[in-house]
Amino acid sequence: MRTFIRHLGDGKWEDTPLLSYKEEPGTHFKTITRQVLSERSEDFSTEMRYFEIASGGYSTLEKHRHVHMVLIGRGTGHCLVGNEISEVGFHDAIMIPPLTWHQFRATGSQPLGFFCMVKCDRDRPQLPTDEDLRTLRTDPVVGEFIRI
Amino acid sequence: MRTFIRHLGDGKWEDTPLLSYKEEPGTHFKTITRQVLSERSEDFSTEMRYFEIASGGYSTLEKHRHVHMVLIGRGTGHCLVGNEISEVGFHDAIMIPPLTWHQFRATGSQPLGFFCMVKCDRDRPQLPTDEDLRTLRTDPVVGEFIRI
Numbered sequence: 001m002r003t004f005i006r007h008l009g010d011g012k013w014e015d016t017p018l019l020s021y022k023e024e025p026g027t028h029f030k031t032i033t034r035q036v037l038s039e040r041s042e043d044f045s046t047e048m049r050y051f052e053i054a055s056g057g058y059s060t061l062e063k064h065r066h067v068h069m070v071l072i073g074r075g076t077g078h079c080l081v082g083n084e085i086s087e088v089g090f091h092d093a094i095m096i097p098p099l100t101w102h103q104f105r106a107t108g109s110q111p112l113g114f115f116c117m118v119k120c121d122r123d124r125p126q127l128p129t130d131e132d133l134r135t136l137r138t139d140p141v142v143g144e145f146i147r148i
Numbered sequence: 149m150r151t152f153i154r155h156l157g158d159g160k161w162e163d164t165p166l167l168s169y170k171e172e173p174g175t176h177f178k179t180i181t182r183q184v185l186s187e188r189s190e191d192f193s194t195e196m197r198y199f200e201i202a203s204g205g206y207s208t209l210e211k212h213r214h215v216h217m218v219l220i221g222r223g224t225g226h227c228l229v230g231n232e233i234s235e236v237g238f239h240d241a242i243m244i245p246p247l248t249w250h251q252f253r254a255t256g257s258q259p260l261g262f263f264c265m266v267k268c269d270r271d272r273p274q275l276p277t278d279e280d281l282r283t284l285r286t287d288p289v290v291g292e293f294i295r296i
Contacts, residue, residue: 002243003243004241005241005242013241048217091159093186093196095151097191115219
């Protein structure tokens with residue numbers, strides 16, 4: 001178990017590879033990076049990752065059974081959780097309940113960086129079907145916000 | 149489940165009570181506050197708390213089976229993990245392995261604030277016995293660092 005992971009500044013950590021957010025192309029827009037700060041171990045079933053979305057970018061619109069706990073690390077942006085859109089900034093905490101549509105957008109001029117805690121054993125994200133998108137768009141504010 | 153917990157600045161969150169760190173007197177020094185940012189739920193077995201130690205203060209020297217994952221939120225200080233002492237600052241991440249002595253000290257002029265993730269079902273901390281203290285003090289640097 002790595003016990004000390006030094007923050008080098010600007011959302012980078014010592015000996016922590018800068019990974020791409022998702023393997024599949026086309027599920028999100030603009031550069032998103034991922035760094036894994038805690039790994040699975042027998043004694044700790046939670047993974048902490050740090051994501052950074054370039055200005056103008058967004059995370060995949062998705063839902064899943066497992067809960068996300070998010071802590072904003074730098075920058076500002078907006079998030080959709082269910083049908084609620086919130087402006088988010090430094091050290092705001094966001095809980096994404098099970099099976100709830102969510103998306104983060106880096107709407108500020110700086111990258112939006114956030115820590116995301118999830119359990120190691122988790123289900124795969126579900127993407128919206130055309131039917132889901134129709135339902136989401138019945139709320140015009142949500143329809144205006146989401147990016148596919 | 150609370151979905152959005154706004155950071156009001158200065159290590160305070162909206163609708164989040166400022167609690168005292170431990171009920172028992174005499175197990176730590178100087179004001180330590182605690183705020184619980186995520187609560188136990190069926191779908192999320194991790195609790196995230198934010199602690200703040202006043203300048204000059206320290207957390208209890210203790211060990212336990214469960215793992216702590218710590219993320220420094222503000223200020224600077226030092227921590228002992230096992231027999232390793234590290235200077236800690238903004239967004240450094242620290243993992244405390246099982247049954248490992250640890251202590252945080254706010255050695256800077258500002259409060260030391262940190263997020264601490266633990267599983268909801270966890271064992272109680274163990275305090276050092278006289279024998280443990282003798283062993284810890286065989287390393288003079290550790291002996292100099294610890295506060296009881």
